[in-house]
Amino acid sequence: MITVEEAKAHCRIEHGAEDGLITSLIAAAFRHIENRTGQTFDKVDNAEMVLDALPAGSAAIELQWTPVRAIQGLVYLDPQGGEQTLSAADLSLDVRGVYPMLYPVNEWPESKVQRASVKVTADIGYTELPADVRAAALLIIGHLYENREAVVIGTIATDLPMGVELLLAPYVIHRVG
Structure with missing residues (x-):
């Protein structure tokens, strides 16, 4: 910078x-x-945010960074413990608030409730x-x-x-x- x-x-x-x-x-x-x-302010590609589960329905995930330039994807553990991926096309980013909100295009899948079972990857910071x-x-x-x-x-x-x-x-x- x-x-x-x-x-x-x-x-x-x-x-x-x-x-x-x-x-x-x-x-x-x-x-x-x-x-x-x-x-x-530092431009960071592929920053990771870790969660313990996906929310229910179509509730938002408040991202810990601002600004977010792009969402790369989301990896989560399904209820059986298998790793599943949601691509950027499966996700909707709302940057209108102070902290960006991440929504599913439809609804969140069911995930395993476990420490660090969800990882959101995003490009953050100012270009x-x-x-x-x-x-x-x-x-x-x-x-x-x-x-x-x-x-x-x-x-x-x-x-x-x-x-x-x-x-x-x-x-x-x-x-x-």
Whole structure:
């Protein structure tokens, strides 16, 4: 999503001695952004969500990620313990809510009730990183690069009026409960 070269340009680093550090700061920035917003910004193909059973009838399965680009399929154990597959054509994805909902085209088949007896596979995350999220990530990377300790002594610090929180605000999913 953000390359080492982009982060180095933002931090005005002209050498390669700290490429490993920059790589870890990029990862840390994205984990912070994803935790803060509740969204997945890193593009991940074939992410898996595990359930203990399929719902009854045509009830929805609330997916744990947002956004979901595509559903690849669903694998479940039937009541006899045999592995069965539902393809993307057998499933309907509703992305209108905060978290996408997965429905069967008809009704869910009966499944075995057992730990991890159902696996949903999906492609998740943004195909292209939004510009404001990119700017927030670069601000976080720059801050972590310049401030390598938990406490800075002898300086007065203030948040930028148009800093990270403002840039991420449109993407935050507010959690209740």
